[in-house]
Amino acid sequence: MSGLASDLPIVFEEVGIAVGNVTILDRISIRISPGAPTVLIGPNGSGKTTFLRAAMGLLPPSRGRITWGGREASAPTRRAIVFQRPVMLRRSVAGNLAYALAAAGVPGAEREGRIADLLSMVGLAGIEERPARRLSGGEQQRLSLARALARDPAVLFLDEPTASLDPAATKAIEDIVQTVSSRGVKIVMATHDLGEARRLAGEIVLLHRGCVIESGIANTFFAAPATEEARRFIASELLL
Amino acid sequence: MHTSRTLIAAIAFSVTALVPGGAQEDKSIVLASTTSTQDSGLFEYLLPIVRQKTGITVKVLALGTGQALDTGRRGDADVVFVHAKPEELKFVAQGESLKRYPVMYNDFVLIGPKSDPAGIRGMKDIGKALQAIKNKRASFVSRGDRSGTHIAELDLWRGAGVDIDKDKGAWYKSIGQGMGAALNTAGAAEAYVLSDRATWIHFKNKGDLQIVVEGDKRMFNQYGVMLVNPGKHPNVRKELGQRFIDYLVSPDGQKDIANYKIGGEQLFHPNADDIGA
Amino acid sequence: MPGNVSALHLVLTGDPALYAIVRLSLIVSISATLFAALIGVPLGALIALTGFRGREAVIVVLNALMGLPPVVVGLAVYLTLSRSGPLGRWGLLFTPQAMVIAQTVLVTPIVAALTRQTVEDLWVEYRDELTAMSVGALRRVITLIWDARFSLVTALLAGFGRAAAEVGAIIIVGGNIEGFTRTMTTTIALETSKGDLPLAVGLGIVLITIVISINALAWGARRAGEYFAG
Numbered sequence: 001m002s003g004l005a006s007d008l009p010i011v012f013e014e015v016g017i018a019v020g021n022v023t024i025l026d027r028i029s030i031r032i033s034p035g036a037p038t039v040l041i042g043p044n045g046s047g048k049t050t051f052l053r054a055a056m057g058l059l060p061p062s063r064g065r066i067t068w069g070g071r072e073a074s075a076p077t078r079r080a081i082v083f084q085r086p087v088m089l090r091r092s093v094a095g096n097l098a099y100a101l102a103a104a105g106v107p108g109a110e111r112e113g114r115i116a117d118l119l120s121m122v123g124l125a126g127i128e129e130r131p132a133r134r135l136s137g138g139e140q141q142r143l144s145l146a147r148a149l150a151r152d153p154a155v156l157f158l159d160e161p162t163a164s165l166d167p168a169a170t171k172a173i174e175d176i177v178q179t180v181s182s183r184g185v186k187i188v189m190a191t192h193d194l195g196e197a198r199r200l201a202g203e204i205v206l207l208h209r210g211c212v213i214e215s216g217i218a219n220t221f222f223a224a225p226a227t228e229e230a231r232r233f234i235a236s237e238l239l240l
Numbered sequence: 241m242h243t244s245r246t247l248i249a250a251i252a253f254s255v256t257a258l259v260p261g262g263a264q265e266d267k268s269i270v271l272a273s274t275t276s277t278q279d280s281g282l283f284e285y286l287l288p289i290v291r292q293k294t295g296i297t298v299k300v301l302a303l304g305t306g307q308a309l310d311t312g313r314r315g316d317a318d319v320v321f322v323h324a325k326p327e328e329l330k331f332v333a334q335g336e337s338l339k340r341y342p343v344m345y346n347d348f349v350l351i352g353p354k355s356d357p358a359g360i361r362g363m364k365d366i367g368k369a370l371q372a373i374k375n376k377r378a379s380f381v382s383r384g385d386r387s388g389t390h391i392a393e394l395d396l397w398r399g400a401g402v403d404i405d406k407d408k409g410a411w412y413k414s415i416g417q418g419m420g421a422a423l424n425t426a427g428a429a430e431a432y433v434l435s436d437r438a439t440w441i442h443f444k445n446k447g448d449l450q451i452v453v454e455g456d457k458r459m460f461n462q463y464g465v466m467l468v469n470p471g472k473h474p475n476v477r478k479e480l481g482q483r484f485i486d487y488l489v490s491p492d493g494q495k496d497i498a499n500y501k502i503g504g505e506q507l508f509h510p511n512a513d514d515i516g517a
Numbered sequence: 518m519p520g521n522v523s524a525l526h527l528v529l530t531g532d533p534a535l536y537a538i539v540r541l542s543l544i545v546s547i548s549a550t551l552f553a554a555l556i557g558v559p560l561g562a563l564i565a566l567t568g569f570r571g572r573e574a575v576i577v578v579l580n581a582l583m584g585l586p587p588v589v590v591g592l593a594v595y596l597t598l599s600r601s602g603p604l605g606r607w608g609l610l611f612t613p614q615a616m617v618i619a620q621t622v623l624v625t626p627i628v629a630a631l632t633r634q635t636v637e638d639l640w641v642e643y644r645d646e647l648t649a650m651s652v653g654a655l656r657r658v659i660t661l662i663w664d665a666r667f668s669l670v671t672a673l674l675a676g677f678g679r680a681a682a683e684v685g686a687i688i689i690v691g692g693n694i695e696g697f698t699r700t701m702t703t704t705i706a707l708e709t710s711k712g713d714l715p716l717a718v719g720l721g722i723v724l725i726t727i728v729i730s731i732n733a734l735a736w737g738a739r740r741a742g743e744y745f746a747g
Contacts, residue, residue: 058648081649087642090664090745099660131745151650192539268612283695285579299611301692315600316610421710444713475600475608 002233007068007155008034008186010055016063017050024050026210029063032155037177037187039218041194043239046207048190049084052157055188056081068205073081077104080153084160086144088132093124093143096132100150118146122176138169145176156180158189162196174200198222206230208239268297269480272309272317272440275418276301276389277463280346280374280507285500296480299378301343304418306386312336312466315473318481323388323436323463337466341489342517344497344508345462348392349437350453351423353430366456367400377411379431383416383422392461393434399458423449436461436505463508465489488512524718535716539723542700545613545687546680549620550628555678557625561632562658566640579633582626591689594619598690616700619686624676631672635665639683667742676734681727688713 001028010032017025025047032038032055040048053059054066057076068074089096097115102157106114119125122142129133132143141161158177162170177200179185182214197204201218206229214221225231233239277283278300279320287298298376305322312320313336320337322328328340350369352361358378360369373380383390383407397404404412415425419439426433440451445497465485487493494510501507511517527535537695564575596602598610598618609615639661647657662669686704693707701720708717 056649058645075649076649083645083649089643089646092740092745100650103652103656121648134747147650149647163622299692299694300695301694303609315605418710424710473600475605 005069005071006034007074009069010188011063011067011156012054012061013067013156015061015066015226017054017059018062024210025054025061028210028212029064030205030212030215032186034186037181037189037200038203038205039197039201039232040188040190040205040207041192041197042213043233044192045209047210048096048192048207048209049159051207052081052159052188052190056111056157076152078152079157079158080148080151080155080163081200082141082144082148082159084163084238086140086147088135088140088143091132092129093132093135094128096143097146097150100147104151106150114150116167118150121149121179122146123172136169138165138172141165141169141173149180153185155186155188158187160190160192162191162193170196194236206233208233248468250473261363267295268299268506269318269477269484270299270301270316271319271321271433271484272301272303272307272311272390273321274305274308274323274387275302276387276436277321277323279418279420279442280436281440281442282497282508286496289496290484290487293492294483296484298484302418304383304385304387308481309336312468315468315475317468318477318512319465319467319484321463323461324391325392325462325464327388327411328464328466331466335469335472337469338471340464340466341485341512342514343463343488343512344494344510345460345517346436346438346460346508347454348389348434348459349440349447349451350459351426351435351440352432352452353426354448355430356452358429358432361450361452363453364456365483366396366453366458367481369453370397370400373432374400374407379407379411379413379420379429381426381429381431381433382412382414384416385417387418388461389419389434389436392459396434396458438502441505441507443500454477462511508510523584524722527715527719528722532719535540535564535719535723537733538699538701538704538720541613541700542681542724543727545700546620546677548617548737550673550677550681552617552621552625553628554673556621557628557664557676560625560634561629561634562636562662564629564631565636566658566661576630576633579626579630583630585623585626587623587683587685588689590623591619594622594686594690610690611694611698613691614742616687616698619690620680620683623683623686624680628672628674628678631675633667635672636661639665663744667738670738671735671742674731674738677698678728678731681724681731682720695719 012028012030014199015025015028016023028051040051042048050059054061056079057068057074065072089099091099094115095142101111101114115128116125120126122145124139124142124146132140135143145161162173165173174196177187177189189200198218203215204218204221205215206213208229214225214227221230222234225234229239287300291297301308301317303311305324305327306321308317308320309327309331311317312331321330325470331337332340339468350366358372360372363369382393394404411431413425413431415422419435420443422433423435423439423443424445425431427445427449430448432452465488466480467481467485468476472475488514494512497508497510498506564572594615595610597604598607598615599605600610609618643661647660652660682702684706687700688703688706691703693699693703701724705717705720708714717726
């Protein structure tokens with residue numbers, strides 16, 4: 001919507017996040033700018049999920065600060081997130097979307113139309129009345145994506161959206177992500193599928209043990225990684 | 241449909257539920273009386289007549305005599321109607337009521353099993369009968385609830401020369417409940433039990449039980465009625481309460497009491513005019 | 518057994534005395550459950566969703582109160598409503614209203630504790646998503662209560678079952694007065710002790726039927742909930 005200040009760039013300044021004594025993110029300084037998708041990669045436990053939540057605004061940093069478009073506290077009205085294991089509300093498919101639209105302030109009269117658009121965008125048209133929790137894993141992931149898109153976000157965070165999906169469902173999700181990106185939505189996505197990273201990324205960020213090891217334009221990163229860890233990770237070696 | 245009407249009634253009722261004063265009848269009194277009086281069926285017969293003749297709706301709390309008097313002491317009843325003269329006189333002496341009115345009497349009967357283990361059937365002397373029960377250790381059920389019947393029972397043991405507190409054993413079963421329950425227990429345990437005649441006639445589960453001793457003058461049971469002292473409890477409905485008492489002791493009320501019969505047998509004998517009663 | 522035959526006769530021919538007793542029982546227990554819901558559901562939701570010092574202790578106490586002995590509740594309410602007691606002025610003792618009050622006290626902890634558990638469990642599930650959708654506090658509570666409605670209905674049915682089956686509280690505060698405060702359970706107690714079994718057995722039949730119906734409804738509610746819970 002016009003008139004609202006943009007959330008981009010999202011800037012992490014020396015951000016540290018600890019839970020109890022455990023440091024999850026360690027002095028991260030990075031800038032997420034508008035444009036092609038930013039893809040986070042790294043081994044399990046490297047802090048990708050925490051990073052996404054922090055960037056979304058769900059997790060305040062223990063040290064350092066995060067700014068959205070230069071503002072330190074920014075209501076997440078134009079940001080949306082799809083969690084790794086999305087939770088469907090105990091309602092129908094259409095009910096879930098209606099809820100997300102209402103929460104985003106969309107007036108009642110408009111909702112039906114938007115629901116139809118969103119469902120066809122994610123390929124779930126025709127099953128409006130089905131209880132959302134009876135959908136397959138892939139369908140739930142797509143519905144979760146539709147819910148996030150219902151907020152008409154400028155920035156869309158996705159946490160390993162295809163992690164538990166079969167190739168067909170994975171392709172469906174990736175296609176939607178690319179469509180959405182081409183419409184101008186900034187995508188920030190975590191994945192541990194290097195192939196997916198190659199397919200979707202404009203920019204790569206490699207996380208390991210809570211630190212940014214390397215970041216940069218995807219082509220450059222894959223062709224000529226600057227750090228030893230990056231090289232080993234791309235070669236599918238285990239980073240310990 | 242029944243269920244939706246009940247549901248609506250429930251909701252409407254809920255709304256009035258916490259209004260102070262609630263939905264109480266305007267012309268009603270709370271009468272604390274005994275379970276044996278209620279079990280005898282007297283109230284079922286008499287209260288509609290009371291309502292017709294005085295316009296008063298009487299709500300009966302059927303308790304043991306002790307409980308009935310305590311309810312009066314708390315001011316939770318307007319009128320007390322029991323059959324334990326010493327306790328009633330004490331009630332007045334304590335200032336809980338201003339006056340006791342005698343109303344009627346019935347008598348107690350000793351009930352026992354057909355097998356009659358103590359061999360007392362047909363005896364005319366209740367004292368000798370109770371002694372036999374104690375000597376033979378025959379099973380005996382006591383109400384044990386501080387009721388008028390219980391107090392009368394204790395008096396009869398004393399009169400028979402038996403110190404029941406000392407001499408009781410496993411044969412003496414004190415159940416702490418009303419007359420109906422005591423009769424049920426006696427029937428099930430093949431035991432003796434002291435009952436008021438009215439409850440006995442009215443009792444539907446006699447089984448093997450029968451009257452074994454009756455007619456001894458010591459077994460007469462006097463009823464008295466008292467208005468709870470309005471000076472002590474301002475909430476007492478004194479006009480309605482007094483009007484109820486006035487009806488009970490009036491010739492009209494006394495005749496109605498005498499007319500209560502089961503199987504042609506009169507249960508209560510009015511004696512409001514007997515000053516010493 | 519003759520008792521049973523005439524009991525069935527009373528039930529099936531709609532004996533007015535019997536059904537007046539049934540009506541009063543239902544009115545008292547349904548009213549109490551409605552009040553318990555009005556108090557217990559918001560209370561349970563509040564405890565589920567807010568953090569405060571001593572929260573754990575409150576939850577333990579609330580769960581323990583589910584097992585309040587009815588006679589103890591009856592005694593406490595009796596002493597409160599007695600004319601010699603603090604609320605004696607209201608003259609509520611020995612009335613159906615007193616019975617509603619006593620049963621409300623009995624049922625509210627059940628509704629509150631079960632609501633707390635249900636809402637808290639659902640909040641754990643929904644928390645991320647509702648936060649991500651920037652749903653405000655009041656809306657959250659409404660969403661949780663609505664989406665958990667089948668479990669909450671089950672909780673209400675449990676409360677109603679408790680109320681309908683108990684005799685200790687209402688016999689003390691109601692006085693078991695004929696024509697005014699006699700319910701199914703108090704009448705069964707009375708008639709049994711009088712040795713008058715047909716009415717007691719007839720009421721027992723009706724009461725068991727009601728209990729079975731409640732359980733059937735609860736089962737239905739659970740199945741309906743499962744339809745959406747997937």
